[in-house]
Amino acid sequence: MPSDLRPNVGAHIVDGKSLSLDIQHEVANEVSALKERGIEPRLAVVIAGDDPASHVYVRNKERACERCGILSTRIDMPATSTLEEIVEVVEGLNADSSIHGILVQSPAPEGVDELKIASSILPQKDVDGFHPVNLGRLVHGETEGLLPCTPSGVMRILHSSGVKIEGTKAVVLGRSRIVGMPMALMLAQKGSDATVTIAHSRTEGVESICNEADILVAAVGSAHMVEKHWVKPGAFVVDVGISRVAGRLAGDVSPEVSEIAGWLTPVPGGVGPMTIAMLMGNTLKAAELQMV
Numbered sequence: 001m002p003s004d005l006r007p008n009v010g011a012h013i014v015d016g017k018s019l020s021l022d023i024q025h026e027v028a029n030e031v032s033a034l035k036e037r038g039i040e041p042r043l044a045v046v047i048a049g050d051d052p053a054s055h056v057y058v059r060n061k062e063r064a065c066e067r068c069g070i071l072s073t074r075i076d077m078p079a080t081s082t083l084e085e086i087v088e089v090v091e092g093l094n095a096d097s098s099i100h101g102i103l104v105q106s107p108a109p110e111g112v113d114e115l116k117i118a119s120s121i122l123p124q125k126d127v128d129g130f131h132p133v134n135l136g137r138l139v140h141g142e143t144e145g146l147l148p149c150t151p152s153g154v155m156r157i158l159h160s161s162g163v164k165i166e167g168t169k170a171v172v173l174g175r176s177r178i179v180g181m182p183m184a185l186m187l188a189q190k191g192s193d194a195t196v197t198i199a200h201s202r203t204e205g206v207e208s209i210c211n212e213a214d215i216l217v218a219a220v221g222s223a224h225m226v227e228k229h230w231v232k233p234g235a236f237v238v239d240v241g242i243s244r245v246a247g248r249l250a251g252d253v254s255p256e257v258s259e260i261a262g263w264l265t266p267v268p269g270g271v272g273p274m275t276i277a278m279l280m281g282n283t284l285k286a287a288e289l290q291m292v
Contacts, residue, residue: 011237011257011264012161016153019160020273024067027280031069034287041287042071043127043279044093047105048086048112049079054105060276061103068280073099083112087120094122100287101127103279106178115177124289127282130178138185146282146289151183153274154217154238155192161263163215163236170194171210173226173252174219179240183217206230218252226253234262240271 031041043065047058058074065072075089086104093102102125108114118130126134129148137145158165170187174180175198187194194215199206210216210230218226219240231237241252251267258264265271 010259011261013258014157014161014263014265014270016157016265016270016273019157020153020277021067023156023274023277024064024280027070027277027284028068030284034284035069037291039287039291040071040098041069041100041283042073042098043101043103043283044073044075044096044099045103045105046075046077046086046089046093048077048081048109049107051107054107058105061279064276064280065283068284070280070283079109081109081112083116086112086117090117090120094120094125097290099125100290101125101283103128125286127279127286129182129282135177135182138182138189141189143186143189143191146286147186147278148178148182149278149282150179150219150240150271150275151186152278152281153271154183154240155186156278157238157265157271157274158215158236161236163263165215166193168194168214169212170196170215170217171213172196172198172217172219173200173206173210174198174217174221174240175200176219179219183219183240187215187217220252222252223250224252224254226257228254228256228260231257231260233260235260236263237261238265238271239267242267242272 045058047054062072093099102121104117121131123131123133126146129146134146172180172184184196184198188196197209199209207230211232213235215236217238221241223243223245237253237257239251239253243250249268
């Protein structure tokens with residue numbers, strides 16, 4: 001284990017809310033400077049359906065926009081919306097020069113292909129970072145573009161902790177295009193230089209693989225899947241997953257992991273606020289890219 005990882009003295013609980021607000025303050029200052037040049041960043045959020053959690057997430061994004069001085073436009077669509085109808089709305093936003101960032105809130109209505117929605121957004125307005133062009137740039141090692149928000153937030157958490165990533169063994173639980181795969185790429189890219197293993201539902205011996213990790217990122221969506229004996233003493237454990245258990249939010253990581261980990265991100269209050277902060281940063285970046 002690298003010497004700068006914490007010994008087993010109980011986990012330091014990472015305050016994602018505080019770090020998120022610090023980042024949003026930085027974004028607000030840069031937005032103010034941009035407005036002085038006549039550019040007002042604007043984010044458009046499309047939400048189709050009545051999923052309560054999705055509406056909460058959208059409200060949180062709207063509040064973050066207010067804190068950062070970013071204008072926000074919300075387009076509500078019925079749960080019966082088709083792919084064609086959603087893409088038509090997206091294409092209208094693509095053509096609107098006053099809109100710098102476009103986000104279609106997940107989940108999409110049943111049967112609607114989210115990848116096709118993501119692909120319909122102009123890459124320079126894709127503030128979620130899910131367009132194949134933006135993901136392709138990440139594969140090529142480009143880090144200055146619009147990157148997926150949750151993995152970017154995790155990287156910011158790791159860097160802010162002061163932990164040395166270079167040379168560590170990192171394990172990413174989950175292989176989604178939204179979190180798992182881009183997370184692995186960011187950890188392995190030049191400048192981070194972790195040695196990364198991706199584990200998933202077909203991985204054999206997942207417990208022993210996780211037990212070797214200096215950095216463990218759990219992004220599965222299975223409540224309390226990662227148990228205490230899965231975790232290496234002193235490891236940095238990042239809990240991305242979110243589920244509901246008995247009406248309460250729960251992450252992928254069991255609470256007992258705090259007894260052995262060096263650092264642990266809580267659910268709620270860990271990665272979630274950081275995802276929103278990175279979204280604000282991407283909206284600012286999108287506005288800057290479209291000035292060129």
